[in-house]
Amino acid sequence: MADPFKITGPTCISFSGGRTSAYMLRRLLMAYGGELPADCHVVFANTGKEDEATLRFVRDCEELWRVPIVWVEYRPGRAWVRVDFTTASRKGEPFEALIRERNYLPNPVARFCTVELKILRIADYMHSLGHDEFDVLVGLRADEFRRLARLRADPSGGTRGIERRAPLADLGVTRRDVAEFWRHNDWDLALPNMDGTTMHGNCDLCFLKPxxxxxxxxxxxxxxxxxxxxxxxxxxxxxxxxxxxxxxxxxxxxxxxxxxxxxxxxxxxxxxxxxxxxxxxxxx
Ligand code: SF4
Incomplete structure (x- = not known):
């Protein structure tokens, strides 16, 4: 099997602000001697409904691992802006703007929030660098069967020019490996880790949560x-x-x-x- 962490062209690391994607980032940094290859970009798309602890965690990864993380947010008109820890929305403004624009709510069938607030905004950033075709590394573990099956069935996620890859899953990394890493790290995401699940992660009351x-x-x-x-x-x-x-x-x-x-x-x-x-x- 080819090295799942091998980066051969423009690449975006989709950073969700959770433990798994941070672990993926850490493994990549280790694989490249602490500095990501040129044209490899870490992007965090903020919905405005993330817990404050998630925002602090993204900032900590940025500062403590000395890796630039680009923070992006949706704006009406399918536009986007770059923000940072200080200026990031915290009251759901990007999400609300999207709902106002559509005048209906996302739901389990029409999950346009994840597309508009995250996938396309991450793509916007890569397009702004002049990349029409690029890889996206997603923090998916080998034990996330359903998400993995969806990704492998449709690597582009319906977005032209994108190929999504899941290096941790390719390496057989499970929630136990991720939990083990954070147990031994001297800092962590300040949200409860319930048997490998961060129930406070992502949008606080995401309608996809049980x-x-x-x-x-x-x-x-x-x-x-x-x-x-x-x-x-x-x-x-x-x-x-x-x-x-x-x-x-x-x-x-x-x-x-x-x-x-x-x-x-x-x-x-x-x-x-x-x-x-x-x-x-x-x-x-
Ligand atoms: S976490 Fe849930 S509510 Fe938030 S963008 Fe993703 S699918 Fe939508």
Whole structure:
């Protein structure tokens, strides 16, 4: 097998701000003596709904590993801007702008948020450097079967000129390897690591997270539900009869907020304690 970390042309490391993609970055840095090859760029696409700890973690990786990380954000009109730790949105502004522009909400079938807020904005940055064709390295592990199957079935992800690769998966890296690395590192992402899963990662109450997880996150900090409930309440598209919800198979965020305030974790167990999250690009 060819070296999965071998970089032969313009390459983008898709950095989600989670432990796995940071571990991938670390392995790449080690493979190249601490400095990435020319035309290899680390890009973090901020949705504005990430936990503050994630933003601090991205900054720490940047500073402590001395590797430039480009922070990008969506802006209306399918545009993008470059931000940094200080100027990054923290109140869901890029995500809300996208919803306003579409006037409907993303859902498990139409996951346009991951495409518009992340995949295309990362591509925008590479295009701005003059690259129409480039590889994207994604932090996927060998034990993320569904996400891996999706990536291997469609390496371009529907975006012309892109070939996505998952070097950690190619090397057989599992969540145990990633957890082991962070256990021995002297700093870490300041979000709970639950058996290799960071349930607080990505957008805080992402509609692809299992309902029990969302309920638990709301119970932990009820204010997390406010933005999501406001988005659901605000869709005025006349073609959408139910007013717009992120999920048609679950209570609304406002209802979940009311339930969790009334009976803490009872909802989570009653709802679907065994439900898996839905695989998407956003990743760990
Ligand atoms: S984490 Fe979830 S809500 Fe956020 S961009 Fe990805 S799919 Fe959309």
């Amino acid at each position: 309902a029990a997880q969302v309920a638990s996150l709301i119970a932990e900090r009820p204010e997390r539900a406010v933005w999501w409930a406001r988005m659901e309440h605000s869709i005025t598209n006349p073609k959408i009869t139910n007013g717009g919800t992120f999920r048609s198979d679950r209570p609304t965020y406002a209802q979940m907020l009311a339930f969790t305030q009334a009976q803490a974790d009872a909802f989570g167990h009653a709802a679907d304690g065994a439900e898996d999250g839905i695989a998407c690009f956003c990743g760990d």
